[in-house]
Amino acid sequence: MYDEPITCWEDLAIGQVYEYGAVSISESEIIEFAKAYDPMPFHICPEKAKQSPFxxxxxxxxxxxxINQRMSFDHVFSQWAVIAGKEISHCQFLAPVFADDVLSAQLTITDLKTLGNNARGSVYFSIVTKxxxxQPVLSIRCEMILACKSRV
Known part of the structure; x- marks a missing residue:
């Protein structure tokens, strides 16, 4: 299933940190996404947004x-032996993201637990996007299931 050397569950350590990103977001990207998925006036209309609290x-x-998910995939998850994402919890939108903001992230592994017959394990981590x-703009906690070396 994996073509390159891959990071398995037992290769990870509690406290391990990944820093990545530098993704810019444009006004047109904000509007395009919002028109498709979240068409609130302050996401799709610059004139109406001027009248908002922001x-x-x-x-x-x-x-x-x-954006956080894409950055995390490009820099971390694509290198892990991912079986499935299991949970996103404590998702907090801490500050607004404006056009031309540049986002980066820090993922910290907070816990590791084996599952079942030791062919897979859960990795628990937090991500703060700035x-x-x-300035932090997003904070989430996640659980993901990874394969162990015996399964890869």
Missing amino acids: GQLIASGLHTLS NQLN
Whole structure:
């Protein structure tokens, strides 16, 4: 299933940190995503957004979460022996994301547990996504199931 050397469950350690990102989000991307999935006026109309508490267009929280997922896949999950995502919890949108913001993330492994016959294990981790000002904009906790070396 995996073509390159892959990180299995037992290769991970509690406290391990991955830092990645530097993805810019444009006004047109904010509007396009929001029109398809979250068409609130402050996500799709720059004029109406000026009248909102934010004073300008902001990205949908779901868009921010989706960008986070893509960054996490590109820099971490694509290298892991992922069987399945199991849970996203404590999802907090901490600050608005504006056009031209540059997002980066830090993933920290918080726990590891074996499952069943030791052919797989759960990895628990938190991710904090920040903007170019180092201000947290998103915080989530997740559980993912990874294969053990005996299964790969």
